[in-house]
Amino acid sequence: MANISTKYLGLDLKSPIIVGSSPLTDSVEKVKKLAEAGAGAVVLKSLFEEQILMDVDAQRVNNMYNSFGDAENYLTYYTKQKSIGDYLELIKDCKRETSIPIIASINCMSHGEWVEFALKMQNAGADALELNVFVLPADAEYTGFDYEKSYFDIISQINDIISIPVAVKMSHYFSGMANFFTRLSQTDIKGLVLFNRFYSPDVDIEKEKVINLSFNSLAVDNSMVLRWVGILAPKVACDLVSSTGIVDGNSVIKNMLVGAKAVQVVSSIIKNGPNVIAEMNQSLETWMDSKNYKTTKEFIGKLSQKNIRKPILFERTQFMKYFSDADFVNL
């Protein structure tokens, strides 16, 4: 029978399904249910850099956010409801009540004194840390190089402080993406999570209002992840994990075939409940048996860009065939 276990960030995962950072992972009760359903690991709901700073120096952060009423209110509210000490308790409880790896998570955009808190996460028992770094490139004075530097600064400071493995969850808003991600992978980080998903705008044509697109992703949202995992897997010096649009067992298999060591799932579990994890594990096992794979190592990366006969398939972006031959258009 196929063994669906995998290794990610040096951690042994009994399944490649990692529950991504979200409200699904904000309590020990939920994490226990996810572990029972067969999750290989969980990434806890993120703490924000500002929350940590707020705890360190509430007055200063209030001053920082004075001109952003919403952010200030949110932070003041959130910090009153949940202290960062609760986060450390969550890590300890999850470690005590489950046997799967527990990955802590911080949303951040700069290096600074908040980084010290990572050590407390490590001491509370976190098996790894995922940094959800996003710096909006909105300052006209900053070049792409300046923005990239802020990622290196954060990683360097974090790695000076903690010894547990660090993964960085990335967006796809970079110009020289293959070059930048490859250089990031050559630092002390152990994994890259491709990609984060952001709130995106939609339009309600009845109310004639701009609204938020549903946060649930669809299978089609995974195609960009497949492309970049396939392109980067042969190039990077760390693990890759796919995130966004992994909705069923087939998408788990596809992402591993192009090079992902594991996958992260959120929307599908929110929509279908934790049982979808068991279904994904079952589909993977059945597929591996049908292909005679005994271990995941035998097929991870089998279809990465370097291993296929037509590597251009990962890079082709224009509908060349369809531009030249329009017979399929039924008009």
Ligand SMILES: Cc1cc2nc3c(=O)[nH]c(=O)nc-3n(C[C@H](O)[C@H](O)[C@H](O)COP(=O)(O)O)c2cc1C
């Ligand atoms: C309601 C909700 C809350 C989320 N909160 C976080 C968060 O705190 N930190 C984080 O890194 N990602 C967060 N995410 C992003 C998810 O971890 C994940 O990257 C994204 O939803 C794409 O995966 P999916 O297609 O399986 O949903 C959140 C997603 C959702 C839907």
